[in-house]
Amino acid sequence: IAATCALYNLTPTEFSELHTQAVAAKAAAYCxxxxxxxxxxxxxxxxxxxxxxxxxxxxxxxxxCAERVAFGRAITSGHRGFKAVAVATDISPPASPCGMCRQCIREFCEPSVPVVMFDGSGGYSVMRLEELLPMSFGPEALGFPSQA
Amino acid sequence: IAATCALYNLTPTEFSELHTQAVAAKAAAYCxxxxxxxxxxxxxxxxxxxxxxxxxxxxxxxxxCAERVAFGRAITSGHRGFKAVAVATDISPPASPCGMCRQCIREFCEPSVPVVMFDGSGGYSVMRLEELLPMSFGPEALGFPSQA
Amino acid sequence: IAATCALYNLTPTEFSELHTQAVAAKAAAYCxxxxxxxxxxxxxxxxxxxxxxxxxxxxxxxxxCAERVAFGRAITSGHRGFKAVAVATDISPPASPCGMCRQCIREFCEPSVPVVMFDGSGGYSVMRLEELLPMSFGPEALGFPSQA
Amino acid sequence: IAATCALYNLTPTEFSELHTQAVAAKAAAYCxxxxxxxxxxxxxxxxxxxxxxxxxxxxxxxxxCAERVAFGRAITSGHRGFKAVAVATDISPPASPCGMCRQCIREFCEPSVPVVMFDGSGGYSVMRLEELLPMSFGPEALGFPSQA
Ligand SMILES: [Zn+2]
Ligand SMILES: [Zn+2]
Ligand SMILES: [Zn+2]
Ligand SMILES: [Zn+2]
Incomplete structure (x- = not known):
């Protein structure tokens, strides 16, 4: 975890909080x-x-999806500038965001933003957006500036 | 407005608050x-x-859409049991929820829930969900109980 | 059926063909x-x-959904001007198009277009688009002409 | 092009046909x-x-999107087993499929399927699905076998 935090520029407290809050958020799913x-x-x-x-x-x-609920809430609450995205599911290896949600992350985050995926048994994986959605489609294709 | 409130079981304060908050929410749109x-x-x-x-x-x-952002936030914050849905746009006559959002409302609200549509110049319309989405598709078609 | 055909301006052959083809299409579902x-x-x-x-x-x-697959195929094959939409499911009473699909129909059809819903046991219901999606949202709200 | 064909197991005729037909399909867009x-x-x-x-x-x-219209048509016409996906747009460098469409491709194709992206001036890029959507979410996460 220390190495992960160093690599992705997160403090141990932030990493721990991402884990705790992603798992807590999971309990509110309507599925x-x-x-x-x-x-x-x-x-x-x-x-x-x-x-x-x-x-x-x-x-x-x-x-x-969970990611789009979170971004909908964040963006309409005035938040901008995301340092990390975390998701938690009950399976192992951890589930990754679906392609639709990667596209949503793409709209609002830098390519280097880390996406932390927590599994159901204490493990996790991390990948940057640019790794999860390489050569991505975005506002630039439509002639708009990046919004991230 | 008094007649509208009586018909849809809203207090004048609730109606006023729906108007104020829907218009305020509009300012946070990312479009x-x-x-x-x-x-x-x-x-x-x-x-x-x-x-x-x-x-x-x-x-x-x-x-x-705005409605699905609101329901995403509400449902994952633990809210259930909706008394009214209000939307605000800048046009007149007021825009109504798109079909996709009517379907979202359908998942979580009683058929009689009022949907208040505020236009850009102080006017409004109200229709119940069962009027906006008659003979609706819902959980029952899949063999599930209603969630409203 | 004769009365239905007269009311919605369909010939008995067209009605029969809608039934046969909607049921046949159902077999190709990936669900x-x-x-x-x-x-x-x-x-x-x-x-x-x-x-x-x-x-x-x-x-x-x-x-x-089935309706959007059909419209996607139709529109990109150059078809315009729709006389009827038919859907078939295995349940009774028949399932209706979800709100998202009603919105898709709205983009390409006149308000009076009949939507025929066949159930799993030979029965059916018919409603016009304007009945399924009253006071609809459409291109006009965005300042565009109707495409139907 | 010869090297591309060899790498992705396409014949020159297939590659040429993908180009011609993707560009032709583009003319049918409703946008x-x-x-x-x-x-x-x-x-x-x-x-x-x-x-x-x-x-x-x-x-x-x-x-x-174009990709989902094509897969909707293909799957409901009984097609299975895809050798290549091609998209064409009017911009350069070529636009890639959005994340939502990468997820659609994921449902029906092998990870190694090539996605050919033609730009508006005769150029192209190719990436495999597993490169466009690494560590993908799919049926297996839900306990289902792969459908590809
Ligand atoms: Zn998702
Ligand atoms: Zn909507
Ligand atoms: Zn539908
Ligand atoms: Zn797409």
Whole structure:
């Protein structure tokens, strides 16, 4: 963990808090259809933690994943500048964000932002956004400046 | 407004608060692509107000509308039992929730829940969910109980 | 059926074909997660029938419903001007299009277009788009002309 | 191009056909909101080419990208086993599939499937799915076998 923190520029307290809060967020998932709980927490450069969990719908495509719930809450609460994204699930190896959520992260984060994936038994993996979504599609393709 | 409040079982204070908070929420929209600001606020039977606004994405389908941002936040914060949904936009007549958002409301609200639509010049319309999404698709079609 | 055809300006052959093709389309559904098969067929004023079925995804929000598969295929094949939309499921009473799909129909069809919903035991219901999605959100809200 | 074909196990004719058909598919895009045309074509191991283009909606999240239109059409037409995915846009460097579409490709293709991205001036890039969506989320996370 010390090495992970050094590599991704997180303090041990931040890493611990990401773990605790992502797991806590998971408990709030509404997932009667998949029974697959996902928790997410965003850490801003200003030090705020914003949680989210998956909110499913009987019409499956109307589902909002944990990451997008968290970004929806964060962005509309005025937060910008994200230092880390953490997700927690009950499986091992840990689940990664789906492609749709990687695209959401892409809209608001630097390519180097770390995405910490906690599994159900105390383990974790970390990958940067640019590793999870290489050669990404973004605002620039539409002629807009980056929003991150 | 008095008649509207009586019809939909809202107090004048609640109606006023829905208006104020939906308009305030609108200011937090992230909509560089459509430039179409939408604010939303949910009122629970317990008296809580939960805001949301649209959060767009360079990949348009990854956008989350204001209503779904608000429900994502509300549901994962533990809120259940919604007394009213309000949306605010800058146009007149007022914009209504898109079909995708009506489906989201359907998952968590009674058919009789009022949806208040505020326009950009002080006017409003109100329709119940069962009027906005008649003969709706829901959890029952999949063999699940209603979640509202 | 004769009365239905007269009311919605369909010939008995067209109605029969909508039934047959919607049920046939249902067999092509890819739905390992919901096990809820939906078939759809669109009839154009020019007499073409374009089928679709639901295509799910392990990330539930990436799912495309039957109606949107059919419209995607139709629109990108150059079809415009829809006379009827039909959907078929295995349940009774028949399932209706979800709100997201009603929004898709809204983009490409007149408000009066009939949506025929076939159930799993030979029955059906019909409602016009304007009945399924009253006071709808559409291109006009964004300042665009209707595309229907 | 010869080296590309050798690397990705495509014949020069297949590569040429992917280019021609992806560009042709692009012309069928319905994109009044973004004005960003995307064409897509899928090549199956059986030798079929299935086209798609983006189909937008006034409610942006109801949009279906070109890749998902193509997969919707292909899967519901009974096609399985994809040898290559090609997309074409009008910009240079070429646009890549958004994260949501990478997730769709993930559902139906082997990790090694090549995704050919044609730009607007005769150039192209190729990346395998496993490069575009590393450590991907898929059916296995939900306890389902891979569908590819
Ligand atoms: Zn996701
Ligand atoms: Zn909406
Ligand atoms: Zn649908
Ligand atoms: Zn896409």
């Amino acid at each position: 009667p259809y998949s029974h697959f709980r996902v928790g997410c927490v965003l850490l801003t450069h200003a030090g705020a933690y914003i949680p989210g969990a998956n909110v499913e719908n009987a019409s499956y495509p109307v589902t909002t | 560089p692509y459509s430039h179409f600001r939408v604010g939303c606020v949910l009122l629970t039977h317990a008296g809580a107000y939960i805001p949301g606004a649209n959060v767009e994405n360079a990949s348009y389908p990854v956008t989350t | 390992p997660y919901s096990h809820f098969r939906v078939g759809c067929v669109l009839l154009t004023h020019a007499g073409a029938y374009i089928p679709g079925a639901n295509v799910e995804n392990a990330s539930y929000p990436v799912t495309t | 009044p909101y973004s004005h960003f045309r995307v064409g897509c074509v899928l090549l199956t191991h059986a030798g079929a080419y299935i086209p798609g283009a983006n189909v937008e909606n006034a409610s942006y999240p109801v949009t279906t």
